[in-house]
Amino acid sequence: MRTRPPAILSALALVLVLAGCTAPEAAPPAPTETSAGELRTVSSIAVVGDSMSVGMSACGTRDACPAASWALGTDSAVSSIRERLVSAEGGAEIEPLSLARPGAVVADRVTAVEKAKGKAADLVLVAVGTNNVCTSSMDKITPVDEFGQTYRELLETIRAGVPDAPIVATSLPDIxxxxxxxxxxSTxxxxxxxSPSCRTLLGDADSDAAADEARRDSVMETWAGYNAAIIEACAGVSACTTDDGAISRISFSLDDISTADHFHPSASGQAKVAEAAWPAVRKALGG
Known part of the structure; x- marks a missing residue:
């Protein structure tokens, strides 16, 4: 029989409404074993993230679709981290707390976590940073050193708020x-x-000119630097686990990209993110 860990801070007060969203683009993921090994009990889970974590455009429209979120979603086709933990807990309810916002960057998630003081979680997922490099112009990209410092501040702010909760810091997908x-x-x-989205990578999308190739190479060099910085920052914070680059290695097909905006993950893409993140979650919870 599992025993619950000591209560941390106050009870979770903010719960997402996760209903009314279907995912016609998704194919059910392969069954995932959830019962091997005892996991620390989780009754509440938080995600600190950006548009990917709210399921933006994952359900065939340009709107957020929280039910299809890789982290907190309820759609069985996605098999989110929350749903996998519900299964591991034998169906026990796990309350969600979303500190994710479309367009979020690392610095404003520090502020969001600070404002959430008084709310608790037994597990915190951190998936943010893509918008620091995937932005409107090259001069607005956050330098790698600054990104690393701010990301470390984010993890330390989370740790101060929930001293006993495992943190899982995920890598950034290969944009x-x-x-x-x-x-x-051509369409x-x-x-x-x-589109105004991610001009640093998607600007002049059909150009093979040397300057455009160099721009994309520079974006990806920064992206790689961010992923290294996430690992380094997590190593300096207690009870923090990374996915060892699993999400950064996901191979996305066109089916895994939303047909609504051709930019965010579809429900099948969200399912791939959940599958890649799951081993790190199990590790963080002792499984």
Missing amino acids: RQLWEAGRSD IVRLWNE
Whole structure:
């Protein structure tokens, strides 16, 4: 029989409404073993993140679809971290706390965590940083050193708020795959060229000019630096576990990218993120 860990801070007070969203783009993920090894009991789970963690465009529209979130979602086709833990707990309810916002960068998530003081979680997932490099212009990219310092501050702020909760800091998905998957589709390229999103990578999406290739290479060099900084920051904070780059190694196909905006993960893409993150969650919880 599992015993619950000591209560941390106050009871969770903010619960997402996760209902009414279907995921026509998704194919059910392969069954995942959840029972091997005893996991620390989790009754509440928080995610600190950006648009990916609210399921943006995952359900066939340009809206957020929390039910399809890799972290807190309830859609069985995604098999989110929350749902996997519900299964591991034998169906016990796990309350969600979302500190994720579309367009979020690392610095504003520090503020969001500070404002959430008084709320508790037994597990905190951190998935933020893509918007620091995938931005409107090259001069707005956060330098790697600054990113690392701010990310460490974010983890330390979380640790101060929930001293006993395991933290799982995930790597950032390979955003160049997004461009590579869609660049041969003229409709997708046109939409990218008309969109204000991620100009650093998707600007002049159909160009193979040397300057554009150099720009994309620079973006990916920064992306790699961020992922290294996440590992380093996590190593300096107690009870913090990384996914060892698992999410950064996901291979996304066009089916894994939303048909609504050709930018965010579809429900099947969200399922891949959950599958990649799950081993780190199990490790963090002692499984």
